[in-house]
Amino acid sequence: MSVPPFHLARRMSGVRPSAIRELLRLGADPSVTSFGGGYPDASLFPVEELASVYAHLLVREHAEALQYTTSNGLPVLRQQVAERLTRDGAPRTADDVLIIQGGQQGLDLAAKLVVDPGDVIVTENPTFLGALIAFAPTEPTYAPVRTDADGMDTDDLARVLEQHPGARLLYTVPDFQNPTGATLALERRHRLLELANEHDLLVVEDTPYRSHRYEGASLPTLLSLDTEGRVLHLGSFSKILAPGLRLGWATGSPDVVERLGLLKLAADTQNSTLNMAATAAYLEAYDLEAHLARALPVYRHKRDLMLATMDATFPDAVLRTRPEGGLFVWLTFPDGPSTGSGQRFDAADFLKRVLLPEAKVAYVPGATFFPVRQEPNHARMSFSGVPDERLVEGVTRMGRLLQREL
Amino acid sequence: MSVPPFHLARRMSGVRPSAIRELLRLGADPSVTSFGGGYPDASLFPVEELASVYAHLLVREHAEALQYTTSNGLPVLRQQVAERLTRDGAPRTADDVLIIQGGQQGLDLAAKLVVDPGDVIVTENPTFLGALIAFAPTEPTYAPVRTDADGMDTDDLARVLEQHPGARLLYTVPDFQNPTGATLALERRHRLLELANEHDLLVVEDTPYRSHRYEGASLPTLLSLDTEGRVLHLGSFSKILAPGLRLGWATGSPDVVERLGLLKLAADTQNSTLNMAATAAYLEAYDLEAHLARALPVYRHKRDLMLATMDATFPDAVLRTRPEGGLFVWLTFPDGPSTGSGQRFDAADFLKRVLLPEAKVAYVPGATFFPVRQEPNHARMSFSGVPDERLVEGVTRMGRLLQREL
Incomplete structure (x- = not known):
């Protein structure tokens, strides 16, 4: 980027194009089978139902759906979200809920709430790239915590918090984490909150995939286990309804919701009145849980298909997670010198040098x-966005190249 | 507000509920005739046309309108905005345009781009309250500039910039300013840019009312007069189409647009794909300028009606602006001791003590x-949101009480 003819704020030195942007652009070629995006399957969107609610709203007597409304979000939608949270074990009222521009906006607002330049944010290692992007303008530093199949390792968290006594914010995706697919075990949920209480942290619980469980029993949210009002819980309609509406929610203690509301007002005044009204009408007229019950078997099938194809075609040396839900499988390639090149395996290099040109297949390099x-x-x-046949073909071609490379 | 059990970021000391929030809440009572909000007239929204474009999009083969899309905004909409800007004297391409969540988000992004804590923002005096709210999280200080019927006084601006050599950002609403209704004169537009060039400022040109000119000739945008790439121009579909879609745009030099795009990605990933697709389809299928040509006479009539009723009923001591466009009339009450109370006139006090309880009329106090x-x-x-009869009645009742008070 060239330099503009005025002074930039200091925060801009940390606001940079992502290193993977160029690679993702290559993956956007329609001839490429991309396992890169975390997109829901567009064929599952309830298009007819949404057409019906928009048609109902876009009439002269409902013109207020096109007008400004209250910054915290339409009260009817906040009430519906509160009821869904209550059914999920955390009793809420409409006043406890703030409607936001997808879960992503909640990350921006949360960092603004507690992070001064140089302050420490604690995260899973690895963590959601979009969160790192959202937090960057507040100029944080990071203390990543070891993460395994049961999510953030709370023994390591205790050590990390001893080393960083001023840490301000703990960010976690407890259900089917992005990128690893791991789910935080129940005893670790309790321990994480104990440690957060001891160290006066704001805990940001990000739950975009929480409803996408394909097997096993749901675990209680951190929100429902919180006794001190220090969990800020973020949810999203993107994966359960449609991302193109840009609707999510934030909830926490009244202190937190009120301040987050002020930050939301400052950031963009409000969400789309029309999309909020349409989503509220959809939730009123249709059964979202029944919609999910129809969608989830499709995702479960795709997960199983990807894992089975990897089992059949990948070298044993490539480790992969077996998530109970969500959208992602996380691969770990051998970290010693790999046979083919004598170099250590670099997933970005393999993508660019081999996988894209030879197999027309893309993933997101993990670095x-x-x-x-x-x-x-x-x-x-x-595994969420690719039709079955292409999924099997793409994974198989990738397996063949990995067999040759390793 | 009570205090949460964790440390708040320093910026939160400047992020506070607005002093007028309580008063605006009183004005929300439907029995009150409120001249408070800057709402467009909902009866003018092109509801049938929007119903048609949403119905066209919400079918299975256009399901991608409900999916994620590129962060900078749908290319077709960016192209249409670029063409509109080009017709307005500032040649643009789609790449020069960023779609944002209403003009308001542009203010948040602009402050993030250049303002470090304590940095000086130069504004008209008075200025748009929403901009002060948007800028607050970056912890600025302010250098307000004298403003008259021709907008920001550039002689005073020169003095202010001498006094604040480190000023970073100049914020202006050059057309039908909020709150005064003033329009920046042509020679001042040139002088303002000269001074911005000398002092290395980012100029934020906010133009929500630019298309709402009821008389006189349009003046060139600062964007079109800029020779150094230091104008960030913000526009909005809120007043020309409908605010409930939350769509606006930002344009400037490639340097600025690229960095603003990174900040937009960090803030909320993207605008609603559906609303962007629908607006693009509306612009393709219908004639926005013809829509405006039908709407503008309604606003002109309301402005004339408000001013004529004030002329007939207000004391001469109450000065009012006569804007050539926009939505607002700005009142100046006598600043010496007022006859009624012996105190100086306080518009917030008059609203609460007299106007609301006795006349059920509300405005926004100017402080x-x-x-x-x-x-x-x-x-x-x-004058934009109130039906004619109520407008005349409300202004007349207010005039009567002012006659008594002053």
């Missing part, structure tokens, strides 16, 4: 998901 | 529009 020490030998693969 | 020294003897009145 950018690490806030501090970037490990090159990982990749994130999403 | 909060002043970034530094709050003058109590002003009010902003919007």
Whole structure:
């Protein structure tokens, strides 16, 4: 980027194009089978139902759906979200809910709430790239915590918090984490909150995939286990209804919701009145849980298909997670010298040099998901957006090239 | 507000509920005739046309309108905005345009781009309250500039910039300013840019009312006069189409647009794909300028009706602006001791003590529009959202009480 003829704020030195942007652009070629995006399956969107609610709203007597409304969000939608949260174990009222521009806006607002330049944010290692992007303008530093199949390792968290006594914010995706697919175990949920209480942290619980469980029993949210009002819980309609509406929610203690509302007002005044009214009408007229019950078997099938194809075609040396839900499988390639090149395996290099040109297949190289020490030998693969036949073909072609490379 | 059990970021000390929030809440009572909001007239929204474009999009083969899309905004909409800007004297391409969540988000992004804590923002005096709210999280200080019927006084601007050599951002609403209704004169537009060039400022040109000119000739935008790439131009579909879609645009030099795009990605990923697709389809299928040509006479009539009723009923001591466009008339009450009370006239006090209880009429007290020294003897009145009969009745009742008070 060239330099503008005026002074830039200091925060802009941390606001940079992502290193993977160029690679994602290559993956956007329609002839490429991309496992890169974390997109829901567009064929599952309830298009006819949404057509019906928009048609109902876009008439002269409902013209207020096109007008400004209250900054915190339409009261009827906040009430519906509160009821859904209550059914999920955390009793809420409409006043406890703030409607936001997708879960992503909640990350921006949360960082603004507690992070001064140089303050420490604690995250899973690896963590959601979009969160690192959202937090960057507040100029944080990071303390990543070891993460395994049961999510954030709370023993390591205790050590990390001893080393960073001024840490301000703990960011976690407890259900089917992005990028690893791991789910935080119940005893670790309790321990995480104990540690957050001891160290006066704001805990940001990000739950975009929470409803996408394909097996096993749901675990209680951190919100429902919180006794001190220090959990800010973020949810999103993007994966359960449609991302193109840009609707999510934030909830927490009244202190937190009121301040977050002021930050929302400052950031963009309000969400789209029309989309909020349409979503409220959809939730009133249709059964979202029944819609999910129809969608989830499709995702479960795609997950199983991807894992089975990997089992059949990938070298044993490539480790992969087996998530109980969500959209992602996380690959770990051997971290010693790989046979083919004598070099350590670099997933970005393999993508660019081999996988894209020879197989027309793309994934997201894992390095950018690490806030501090970037490990090159990982990749994130999403099974949600690719039709079955292409999925099997793409994974098989990738397996063949990995067999040759390793 | 009570205190949460964790440390708040320093910026939160400047992010506070607005002093007028309580008063605006009183004005929301439907029995009150409110001249407070800056709302467009909902009866003018092209509801049938929008119903048609949403119906066209919400079918299975256009399901991508409900999916994620590129962060900078749908290319077709960016192209249409670029063409509109080009017709307005500033040649643009789609790449020069960023779609944002209403003009308001542009203010948040602009401040993030250049303002470090303590940095000086230069504004008209008074200025748009929403801009002060948007800028607050970046912890600025303010240097307000004398403003008259021809907008920001550039002689005073020159003095202010001498006094504040480190000023970073100049914020202006050159067309039908909020709250005064003033339009920046042509020679001042040139002089303002000269001074911005000398002092290395980012100029934020906010143009929500630019298309709402009821008489006189349009003046060139600062964007079109800029020779150094230091104007960030913000526009909005809120007043020309409908605010409930939350769509606006930002344009400037490639340097600025690229960085603003990174900040937009960090803030909320993207605008609603559906609303962008629908607006693009509306612009393709219908004639926005013809729509405006039908709407503008309604606003002109309301402005004339408000001013004529004030002429007939207000005391001469109450000065009012006669804007050539926009939505607002700005009142200046006598600033000496007023006859009724022996006190100086305080528009907030008059509203609460007299106007609301006796006449059920509301306006926005002017004090909060002043970034530094709050003058109590002003009010902003919007003529856009009130039906004719209620408008005449409300202004007349207000005039009667002012006659008694002054």
